[in-house]
Amino acid sequence: MTEELAKTPPTRPESSLSTAGGSKALPPAQLAGRARKRRRIERGVVLGSQITIALLVVAGMFALNAAAGKLIMPKPTDVLNQSIKMWADGTMIKALGQSVTVIGLGFLLSASTGILFGILLGGFRFLGRVFDPFVNAMNSTPGAAFIPLIIVWFGLYTEAKVVVVWNAAMFPILINTAAGIANSNKDLTEMARAFGAKRLTLFWKVMVPDALPSILSGLRIGAAIATVGTVISELTMAQSGLGGLLAAAGNRFQMDKYFAVVIVLMALGTSITALLRFAEHRIARWRVSLREGS
Amino acid sequence: MDKTIQPLISLRNVGKSFKDGQVRALDNISFDVRPGEFISLVGPSGCGKTTLLRLINGLIGVDEGSVSVMGAPPVPGPDLAMVFQSARLLPWLTVVGNIEFVLSLRGLSRGERSQRALALLGAVGLRDFAGAYPHELSGGMQQRVGLARALAVEPKVLLMDEPFAALDAMTREVLRSELLQMWSRRRMAIVFVTHDIDEAILLSQRIVLLRPRPGRIDEIVDVDLPEPRWKHDPRTLPAFAEMRAHLWARIHDMVRDGAELEELAGAFPTDDGLEKSDL
Ligand SMILES: Nc1ncnc2c1ncn2[C@@H]1O[C@H](COP(=O)(O)OP(=O)(O)OP(=O)(O)O)[C@@H](O)[C@H]1O
Ligand SMILES: [Mg+2]
Numbered sequence: 001m002t003e004e005l006a007k008t009p010p011t012r013p014e015s016s017l018s019t020a021g022g023s024k025a026l027p028p029a030q031l032a033g034r035a036r037k038r039r040r041i042e043r044g045v046v047l048g049s050q051i052t053i054a055l056l057v058v059a060g061m062f063a064l065n066a067a068a069g070k071l072i073m074p075k076p077t078d079v080l081n082q083s084i085k086m087w088a089d090g091t092m093i094k095a096l097g098q099s100v101t102v103i104g105l106g107f108l109l110s111a112s113t114g115i116l117f118g119i120l121l122g123g124f125r126f127l128g129r130v131f132d133p134f135v136n137a138m139n140s141t142p143g144a145a146f147i148p149l150i151i152v153w154f155g156l157y158t159e160a161k162v163v164v165v166w167n168a169a170m171f172p173i174l175i176n177t178a179a180g181i182a183n184s185n186k187d188l189t190e191m192a193r194a195f196g197a198k199r200l201t202l203f204w205k206v207m208v209p210d211a212l213p214s215i216l217s218g219l220r221i222g223a224a225i226a227t228v229g230t231v232i233s234e235l236t237m238a239q240s241g242l243g244g245l246l247a248a249a250g251n252r253f254q255m256d257k258y259f260a261v262v263i264v265l266m267a268l269g270t271s272i273t274a275l276l277r278f279a280e281h282r283i284a285r286w287r288v289s290l291r292e293g294s
Numbered sequence: 295m296d297k298t299i300q301p302l303i304s305l306r307n308v309g310k311s312f313k314d315g316q317v318r319a320l321d322n323i324s325f326d327v328r329p330g331e332f333i334s335l336v337g338p339s340g341c342g343k344t345t346l347l348r349l350i351n352g353l354i355g356v357d358e359g360s361v362s363v364m365g366a367p368p369v370p371g372p373d374l375a376m377v378f379q380s381a382r383l384l385p386w387l388t389v390v391g392n393i394e395f396v397l398s399l400r401g402l403s404r405g406e407r408s409q410r411a412l413a414l415l416g417a418v419g420l421r422d423f424a425g426a427y428p429h430e431l432s433g434g435m436q437q438r439v440g441l442a443r444a445l446a447v448e449p450k451v452l453l454m455d456e457p458f459a460a461l462d463a464m465t466r467e468v469l470r471s472e473l474l475q476m477w478s479r480r481r482m483a484i485v486f487v488t489h490d491i492d493e494a495i496l497l498s499q500r501i502v503l504l505r506p507r508p509g510r511i512d513e514i515v516d517v518d519l520p521e522p523r524w525k526h527d528p529r530t531l532p533a534f535a536e537m538r539a540h541l542w543a544r545i546h547d548m549v550r551d552g553a554e555l556e557e558l559a560g561a562f563p564t565d566d567g568l569e570k571s572d573l
């Protein structure tokens with residue numbers, strides 16, 4: 001956008017019209033340059049503040065370590081060394097692989113079933129009314145409450161953990177999808193009906209796209225819950241993955257190791273969020289630019 | 295006008311209620327629309343104008359009486375198209391995508407769709423904005439797209455529900471004249487709902503004046519002004535002023551007949567009120 005503006009010739013042919021009033025309007029290239037400069041300064045200030053905060057946190061860790069010992073707070077350099085070691089000997093990669101498998105499978109399952117049932121319950125008002133109390137009951141119960149039952153039914157390993165994640169992450173996706181479709185814009189559906197859209201077209205071409213923002217926010221919540229659910233299942237069921245490493249390090253009071261795992265979990269959560277935001281940009285571009293424009 | 299031509303739309307003793315009969319929206323409405331006719335529905339807020347358009351479109355059914363479009367009960371589809379007060383464009387589709395959407399409902403092939411959509415955008419002067427999203431357009435441009443979308447399906451009947459009410463005076467003026475030119479080229483029947491008496495006289499060949507609670511026909515007036523009106527602005531003609539005075543007199547009668555005064559005052563805020571205060 002800015003490049004395009006910059007490429008357009010900045011000079012206009014001199015005309016008698018653009019003498020008095022026109023002198024105030026800046027040529028586009030100069031305007032774009034100003035905007036770019038302002039944005040660069042803003043970005044610099046934001047980044048600088050962020051780096052400062054990060055350094056303060058690290059300094060605080062050093063201070064706490066010096067004052068209270070390595071059980072309360074490991075030395076950041078020890079955490080770094082431990083991280084390098086764990087990445088080098090493959091423990092981290094293996095654990096990350098196990099966790100990502102559980103998150104990925106659980107999230108895919110909950111996304112597909114949540115969206116499918118959400119579309120059904122939101123699209124057919126009768127079904128929605130019948131199932132509403134059950135869906136709400138399931139959604140309001142903490143996912144961890146079902147872990148003992150899931151252990152009895154499915155055991156302790158990967159498939160059982162996937163079920164834990166699925167059960168926890170499906171309902172928010174379902175509820176958001178159903179609400180998005182049930183509350184889709186009546187003016188738009190009437191418009192489509194007036195032009196002769198039949199039920200199925202109305203549903204797939206108007207109501208579902210209209211509900212997309214709501215579905216995407218359901219997916220974002222679902223992804224966050226899937227990450228939490230994975231770690232909880234790894235802590236409480238057969239120890240594996242990053243959650244398993246957390247438990248092992250914590251139990252032995254190896255806080256440097258523990259922090260090395262926490263950092264990986266942070267990075268994992270952040271990249272999942274970033275991935276979903278990217279997907280939102282791709283799928284609902286019109287909406288993103290709508291928000292930025294306002 | 296030739297009265298022997300088969301009417302395109304025909305309403306007979308139409309009645310419609312809402313909320314299990316608690317709200318009487320329309321009562322004993324009968325009128326015909328001839329092929330190619332431009333007819334306006336005028337009346338205060340809540341007198342059932344939008345409800346009438348919905349009935350003609352087949353979006354809702356009558357409680358009493360009958361509506362027929364080309365001899366059959368109306369079904370939303372190929373022969374009817376609606377322009378709404380707000381453009382009602384699908385925000386996730388581009389401008390050209392919005393027009394292609396209604397063309398796909400008509401079962402046109404992909405190539406035909408985009409070709410016709412672009413042609414229609416050209417007709418309303420928005421070809422350069424084909425790839426833009428609706429929120430990138432001004433209100434007047436969006437309304438133009440709404441008009442292009444309705445014209446794209448080549449309807450026999452164009453239903454318009456206060457299409458220019460939300461626009462500024464200048465845009466409204468331009469779009470009115472564009473609509474008249476479009477109509478003189480294609481000669482589909484137009485049922486045009488408006489609050490604006492001047493607009494109704496300016497555009498239409500006949501005006502159906504409605505009174506509220508329940509919505510009934512007050513009077514049907516023929517507008518005999520020279521055509522084409524986008525070339526010769528009729529607003530300076532004595533016939534125009536006469537017609538205008540007549541319609542306002544009817545509306546003042548409505549007030550005297552006991553229809554709620556404040557409602558009418560709110561529904562017709564146009565220069566009539568000014569005239570009075572000027573006196
Ligand atoms: N779906 C509905 N449910 C209940 N009442 C309705 C419905 N649609 C219309 N009505 C009622 O019917 C009457 C006529 O409404 P309608 O929208 O047709 O009026 P209108 O002439 O288009 O008014 P306006 O000029 O304000 O648009 C009103 O009293 C309204 O409350
Ligand atoms: Mg209305």
